Amino acid sequence: MQITDLRRDTTTRPDDKMKAAAFEASLGDSVYGEDEEQNQLEARAAEILGKEAAIFLPSGTMGNLVALLTHTGRAAEIILEQNAHIRTSETGSAAAVGGLMLKGVSAPSGAPSAEDVATAIRADDIHYPRTSLICLETPHYRYGGIVPTLDSFRAVRKVADDHRLPIHLDGARIWNAAVSLSVEPAVIAGYADSVMASLSKGLGAPVGSILAGSERFMGVARRFRKMLGGGMRQTGWLCACGIAALAAENMEQIREDHRNARALAEGIEDIPGLKIDLSRTQTNFVLAHLEEAEMSSGRLVARLWEKGILATQAGPSTVRFVTCSVVDREGIGRAVEAIRAVMEA
Numbered sequence: 001m002q003i004t005d006l007r008r009d010t011t012t013r014p015d016d017k018m019k020a021a022a023f024e025a026s027l028g029d030s031v032y033g034e035d036e037e038q039n040q041l042e043a044r045a046a047e048i049l050g051k052e053a054a055i056f057l058p059s060g061t062m063g064n065l066v067a068l069l070t071h072t073g074r075a076a077e078i079i080l081e082q083n084a085h086i087r088t089s090e091t092g093s094a095a096a097v098g099g100l101m102l103k104g105v106s107a108p109s110g111a112p113s114a115e116d117v118a119t120a121i122r123a124d125d126i127h128y129p130r131t132s133l134i135c136l137e138t139p140h141y142r143y144g145g146i147v148p149t150l151d152s153f154r155a156v157r158k159v160a161d162d163h164r165l166p167i168h169l170d171g172a173r174i175w176n177a178a179v180s181l182s183v184e185p186a187v188i189a190g191y192a193d194s195v196m197a198s199l200s201k202g203l204g205a206p207v208g209s210i211l212a213g214s215e216r217f218m219g220v221a222r223r224f225r226k227m228l229g230g231g232m233r234q235t236g237w238l239c240a241c242g243i244a245a246l247a248a249e250n251m252e253q254i255r256e257d258h259r260n261a262r263a264l265a266e267g268i269e270d271i272p273g274l275k276i277d278l279s280r281t282q283t284n285f286v287l288a289h290l291e292e293a294e295m296s297s298g299r300l301v302a303r304l305w306e307k308g309i310l311a312t313q314a315g316p317s318t319v320r321f322v323t324c325s326v327v328d329r330e331g332i333g334r335a336v337e338a339i340r341a342v343m344e345a
């Protein structure tokens with residue numbers, strides 16, 4: 001049976017070019033700054049994200065945690081959207097490792113409003129934790145990859161500046177946000193003091209994320225990366241893949257991933273029993289909502305698996321489909337057909 005894997009965009013494998021680059025890597029001890037590919041990757045990523053410096057880390061989760069630790073101190077409070085990845089999907093690391101408090105603000109549009117952020121900022125009072133950081137996320141993972149507007153980021157930036165607060169951007173898929181908004185990644189990152197971006201999702205690298213910011217910020221961030229175990233010695237193999245992942249054709253693949261997600265959403269749109277908000281299909285995610293109680297998301301996902309279509313339960317009546325390079329337009333066609341067949345049965 002032919003498998004169409006729409007579960008995640010982390011199922012990508014290094015392509016031949018990436019593998020060749022990896023085996024040609026010169027390799028050195030990156031902890032001492034001697035891995036040429038890591039140095040090259042960090043310089044290139046900083047340039048693309050419009051920041052003075054960048055560091056390579058094994059994961060986005062570590063990248064976000066390093067950023068939080070660098071921006072704050074113990075018992076500080078961070079304001080972020082209540083369903084942000086940092087708050088829901090990083091194993092409570094901010095609290096467990098950082099001794100940090102997370103204040104969630106609700107914003108189905110993806111970015112907290114300036115008013116809500118302003119209200120959430122604590123007064124300077126001995127009883128309160130100190131508000132130390134605002135986090136933004138784009139695309140917003142839990143809300144189906146929607147991309148907050150640049151206007152909304154600008155408004156939060158203004159509040160942050162008024163209160164002299166830094167902003168960290170969880171831009172795991174900033175590449176997808178950039179494609180969706182038709183701007184360079186650096187334009188989006190420009191609203192934040194630091195930005196995390198993943199190489200291991202749609203761009204196809206096997207491992208790794210980037211944290212970018214000012215040279216001074218990175219001086220501290222490098223210490224936290226080491227503290228958390230992110231000093232990885234001969235990283236050249238991974239970083240060569242990372243450099244290849246940032247190539248223009250991989251950005252083109254992301255464009256194609258979006259077109260495929262759109263085609264899937266449009267295909268699902270007129271299947272009875274399923275509801276899709278096409279206006280919220282902005283990147284490589286599609287959230288389909290089940291309208292009838294007899295069909296739960298668990299049941300739909302199980303039936304689709306039997307037909308070789310792999311998807312994810314994103315809630316009791318919500319199924320998530322994610323596109324990446326492992327699925328082409330034919331696969332999308334098979335998925336639409338299978339979903340229709342299950343729903344009509």
Ligand SMILES: *Cc1c(COP(=O)(O)O)cnc(C)c1O
Nearest residue numbers: 059060061062085141170172209
């Ligand atoms: C995947 C993801 C992360 C974490 O990255 P890992 O490399 O999986 O640790 C952080 N934020 C968002 C929005 C993500 O989608």
